[in-house]
Structure formats: structure tokens, C-alpha cells
Amino acid sequence: MAAYLSEWLSLLIRWFHVIAGVAWIGASFYFIWLDNHLEDPPEWKKKKGIKGDLWAVHGGGFYEVAKYKLGPEKMPGILHWFKWEAYSTWLSGTALLFSVYYFGSPGYLIDNAKMELSTLSAALIGLGFIGGVLLVYELLIRSPLARNGMAFGAVLFALLLVVDWALFQVFAGRGAFIHVGAVIGTLMVGNVFLGIMPSQRALVETVEQGREPDERVAQLAALAKLRSTHNNYLTLPVIFIMISNHYPMLYGHAHGWLILAAIGFITAFARHFFNLKHRGVYRPSIILACGIMTVILIGVIAPPTGKQAAAQAAAAAEAAGEVSDADIHSLVSTHCAGCHAKEPSSPAFQAAPAGIALDTLDEVVQHNDQIMQAAVNSQYMPLGNTTGMTEEDRKKLGAWLQAHK
Ligand code: HEC
Incomplete structure (x- = not known):
């Protein structure tokens, strides 16, 4: 609440x-x-100390605005x-x-x-x-x-x-x-x-x-x-x-x-x-x-695309070893699902932040690009990295996401 x-x-x-x-x-x-x-005002306005004026029409009426060189002779009762x-x-x-x-x-x-x-x-x-x-x-x-x-x-x-x-x-x-x-x-x-x-x-x-x-x-x-x-x-x-x-x-x-x-x-x-x-x-x-x-x-600042990304992912996959669905499920449960769930266990969230719930792997695939950007290409997620997600974890996640595009 x-x-x-x-x-x-x-x-x-x-x-x-x-x-x-x-x-x-x-x-x-x-x-x-x-x-x-402001335009050059007519002579009679200049005599009053006005240095410029202009006319405008707006919202069903005409407005005449004047700017004084210094100020009016007498201060008006209401000044905004x-x-x-x-x-x-x-x-x-x-x-x-x-x-x-x-x-x-x-x-x-x-x-x-x-x-x-x-x-x-x-x-x-x-x-x-x-x-x-x-x-x-x-x-x-x-x-x-x-x-x-x-x-x-x-x-x-x-x-x-x-x-x-x-x-x-x-x-x-x-x-x-x-x-x-x-x-x-x-x-x-x-x-x-x-x-x-x-x-x-x-x-x-x-x-x-x-x-x-x-x-x-x-x-x-x-x-x-x-x-x-x-x-x-x-x-x-x-x-x-x-x-x-x-x-x-x-x-x-x-x-x-x-x-x-x-x-x-x-x-x-x-x-x-x-x-x-x-x-x-x-x-x-x-x-x-x-x-x-x-x-x-x-x-x-564009993230790597096409061949470059594929090469990076392949290298990451090799470094990370074979990444199974079960690995990713447990990784996401540990590092993301505390907040990103239909019913977050984190007391700070009432609903899945940014509308992204990651209870199932299907949902992870559905948000593939966003997750790649937030947790692999940048370290924005997990928020504040309170769960201690490692570089190794990010590589694994990246390789898996790349394979499930
Ligand atoms: C401590 C809570 C928390 C954890 C843990 C967390 N997130 Fe988030 N996440 C958030 C919040 C809050 C936002 C909304 C941030 C915003 O609006 O900038 C968000 C936003 C996102 C977004 C959307 C970013 C965008 O494009 O605006 C993605 C994707 C995301 N998180 C993925 C992940 C992944 C993947 C993990 C796990 C590796 C994760 N998050 C872990 C709280 C968390």
C-alpha cells in the first residue's frame, strides 16, 4: 500500500x-x-515614455502592448x-x-x-x-x-x-x-x-x-x-x-x-x-x-548491430559456455523477478516496473531488445545492481537473448 x-x-x-x-x-x-x-511607437506614445509597442490578436480579441523606457508616470494599482x-x-x-x-x-x-x-x-x-x-x-x-x-x-x-x-x-x-x-x-x-x-x-x-x-x-x-x-x-x-x-x-x-x-x-x-x-x-x-x-x-552511441552484435554474442557464448534455458530462468529469477513480476516481491513496487513482468522465459523473449539494452549493453539493470549481477551473468544473458531473437 x-x-x-x-x-x-x-x-x-x-x-x-x-x-x-x-x-x-x-x-x-x-x-x-x-x-x-516591439515596433517604433507613434509620437503620442513616445511622449508618455513608451519605447516600443505591438499589436496582437489572440483568443477572440485585440491586445495592445506597450513597453516603457523606464516606467509609467504613476505606478498602476495592480502590477503583475x-x-x-x-x-x-x-x-x-x-x-x-x-x-x-x-x-x-x-x-x-x-x-x-x-x-x-x-x-x-x-x-x-x-x-x-x-x-x-x-x-x-x-x-x-x-x-x-x-x-x-x-x-x-x-x-x-x-x-x-x-x-x-x-x-x-x-x-x-x-x-x-x-x-x-x-x-x-x-x-x-x-x-x-x-x-x-x-x-x-x-x-x-x-x-x-x-x-x-x-x-x-x-x-x-x-x-x-x-x-x-x-x-x-x-x-x-x-x-x-x-x-x-x-x-x-x-x-x-x-x-x-x-x-x-x-x-x-x-x-x-x-x-x-x-x-x-x-x-x-x-x-x-x-x-x-x-x-x-x-x-x-x-x-x-548506437548499440552494436548486425554482424558486430552477432560476433560479440558468439564470443560471449563461447566464454560463457553452453547457456541453457534453465540457466536463464534462474538468472532472471535471481536478478530481475524480485521487481519485474506480475506480483513483485520487492516492497518498493506495487506492479511490474515499466510494465515489464519477467515471470516466464516467453516474456523475456518478448522484451528481448529492451533487456539487451538495459542489462547487457548497459548496466542500468538490475536497478542499483542490488542483486550483484556479474559480468559473466550479463554475457550469458546476452548470448541467450541473441540466440532467441
Ligand atoms: C530493484 C528493482 C529492479 C530489479 C531487480 C530490476 N529492475 Fe528493471 N526496472 C526497474 C525499474 C524501477 C524500471 C523503470 C525504470 C525507468 O523508468 O527508468 C525498470 C525498467 C526496466 C526495463 C525498461 C527500461 C526502458 O527501456 O525504459 C527493462 C528492459 C528492465 N528493467 C529489465 C530488467 C532486467 C533484465 C533485470 C534483471 C537483470 C531487471 N530489470 C532488474 C526495477 C528493477
Whole structure:
């Protein structure tokens, strides 16, 4: 019952998290779009201090949007802020991290072959990474480095690369992926909370008091702009990471951290195309390059196929000796069926995970390709290798699966 309720809890939090994320990124894309489509306003608007306006039609009505150079003469009674989209995304994401990884299935996080950790120490390491990177970023953005946008961007990428690599040394692939995502998401929300909001508050105050913005307000605004540029480039990578942790072909790969880095680079570069396009600079070569890099990545990480796979399986079979059905039945019972059964004996699962029950050899054959990917080509399964499946076992399983295609 506990496992059943905890599944529901994580489903409901996930649902909320996705909605909050859509609202956050959606609002952020909308405002970037607005900024880039403002037209020169008519004279009478300019006199009011409006620097750009635009017209739009949506949902059965016309909208007239105007952006002020500084602010209106008098602060309106109701001013909309956009911050709870970001905060609720982060809060629900953190709740999900706890419910799925720290309380739910620490097997996603802990891989005894990499590091033997207790659930508590794994959680502390995970949270330590998230807090630590936020701290380093906040120190950097207050340093002279912040004056050089390009250099800062390069340092930020290098920092994330090191974090990505380090997390893969400590955690199972899936847990490492989600923590890289959580680190990036936290930086983004930190940017809103620690930089963009204070800058907006200072601006509102200035306008309310009818003053011209002073040095402090201008400086806050410049840093807020840098933070929002970072957030802009991180949107596509962070979303990719959040969904890619459902694909073992990526995180279960021996070089998962490099794959993640490549995807981060490609998706951030793709964002660059849109940013330029919004400014009227149209560079399809960027999207083309991203497409080519993606195809290369797909090719490079592809599992062995055809002759190559057959040769590998033959070599494995020879090394493993004759593999009988009974061998495989006992191997699967020992290493898989505790979780992957119609009625799992593991208390952590109410139903067969990923809908894959392996009670019979027919079912093993039915999921041939998936099992090959999860337990032979990668060591993603058994989860956290709690059952201590050996290389020898994997070779046997691979040879048998190859013979039963
Ligand atoms: C401790 C429980 C546990 C054990 C033991 C375990 N699995 Fe899994 N397995 C899971 C969970 C949980 C998922 C869903 C993971 C996800 O969504 O990423 C899963 C998913 C899978 C998938 C689907 C992966 C995909 O494509 O998304 C396959 C295939 C699989 N397991 C095979 C195996 C095999 C083969 C074994 C034994 C060698 C095994 N598992 C042992 C818990 C377990």
C-alpha cells in the first residue's frame, strides 16, 4: 500500500511540476518574443515614455502592448509580477526529487559498482552538489568575471561539465542525469530569486519615487540581464535533461556524462539560433549544425548491430559456455523477478516496473531488445545492481537473448 500511495504522490507532483514548468518557460518565451517584436511607437506614445509597442490578436480579441523606457508616470494599482511560475517549478521539482529519488527508489541513485552509499548519504551528496554549485555561481556573478559575458558563459559551461562528470562518478546514470538537471534548474530559479526580482523591485521603487535610476539600480539591471541571458540558454538543455532521464540508452551508457554534455551543448546552441532570429539575424546554418551533431551523436552511441552484435554474442557464448534455458530462468529469477513480476516481491513496487513482468522465459523473449539494452549493453539493470549481477551473468544473458531473437 505504501508503494502504491507513493506512486500516486509522485504522479501528482510530477503533473504539477510539468504544468508549473510550462507556465514558467512559456511566460519567459513570451516576454522574449515581446521584446523582440516591439515596433517604433507613434509620437503620442513616445511622449508618455513608451519605447516600443505591438499589436496582437489572440483568443477572440485585440491586445495592445506597450513597453516603457523606464516606467509609467504613476505606478498602476495592480502590477503583475512573474515569479511564482519559477518558484513553484522549483518547489515541485524538489518535492519530486525527494519523493522519487531520496524516499521512493534510491536504486535510481545508488550504484554499488560506482560507490557504496546509504540512502541518506546519497541524498546529502545530491543536495550538496545542488547547493554547492549555486554558491559558486553566486560568487562568480558577483566577481569581475560578470563584466565579460562570453568568458562567463565559457566558465559556466566548464563548471557544469565538471559537475556532470563528478555526478556520474558518484551516482547511477539516471540519478546523475536528474541531479545535473536539478543543479541547472536551481541556478535558474536562483537567478530569478537572487537577481532578477531584486532588480525589478529596485526599479519599481525608483519609478514610484519619481527618481531617475541611480548607479545601483543600473548595476542591478545589468546583472539581471546577464542572469536572464543565462536562463534563456539553459531552458532547452534543462527540459531535455528532465525528459531524457526516462531513456536508459542515454544515461545507462558508459559515457553518459559525455552524452549529457553533448546534448547540453547542442540544445543551448539551438537556442542561439532562436535568439538571433528574434533579433532579425537568420542563421539556418546553426540549426543545420545542431541537426548534424545530433545525427552524429545518435550514430556514435548506437548499440552494436548486425554482424558486430552477432560476433560479440558468439564470443560471449563461447566464454560463457553452453547457456541453457534453465540457466536463464534462474538468472532472471535471481536478478530481475524480485521487481519485474506480475506480483513483485520487492516492497518498493506495487506492479511490474515499466510494465515489464519477467515471470516466464516467453516474456523475456518478448522484451528481448529492451533487456539487451538495459542489462547487457548497459548496466542500468538490475536497478542499483542490488542483486550483484556479474559480468559473466550479463554475457550469458546476452548470448541467450541473441540466440532467441
Ligand atoms: C530493484 C528493482 C529492479 C530489479 C531487480 C530490476 N529492475 Fe528493471 N526496472 C526497474 C525499474 C524501477 C524500471 C523503470 C525504470 C525507468 O523508468 O527508468 C525498470 C525498467 C526496466 C526495463 C525498461 C527500461 C526502458 O527501456 O525504459 C527493462 C528492459 C528492465 N528493467 C529489465 C530488467 C532486467 C533484465 C533485470 C534483471 C537483470 C531487471 N530489470 C532488474 C526495477 C528493477
